[in-house]
Amino acid sequence: MTDVHTREQRSRNMAAIRSRNTKPEVRVRRVLHAMGFRFRLHRKDLPGRPDIVLPKFRTVIFVHGCFWHCHRCKYGSVVPATRAEFWAAKRGGNVARDRRHAAALRRLGWRVVVVWECEVRTDAAAETKLRELRIGR
Secondary structure, three states, X not given: OOOOOOHHHHHHXXXXXXXXXXXXXXXXXXXXXXXXXXXXXXXXXXXXXXXXXXXXXXXXXXXXXXXXXOOOOOOOXXXXXXXXXXXXXXXXXXXXXXXXXXXXXXXXXXXXXXXXHHHHOOHHHHHHHHHHHOOOO
């Protein structure tokens, strides 16, 4: 199947995808702040530059996009119609890198929490998910 976009359109679309300050990440931060937590963002001195760092609780939070990190949900199980082999390798590499970073953080004594994009589609869902994780307890 051919792509419905031209090469220039596809390039522009892909360039617009952010790695930081995504909507799900901002939503999680907003809810955490409302719950009374204070945190740091994208600390460069930690493996994987976690999206959110709660130093007081030695906890890091990664907010993963379902597609990019191969979540087992309807959003993460999408197989691209074009360049399937490239995307399988790219996404598989993301998952392997995530595992390496999580292991390194655990060795350093950090609690690693992963929040998936599909779990925090609304503020209410984000708050429910964060309460389930029992951060700070």
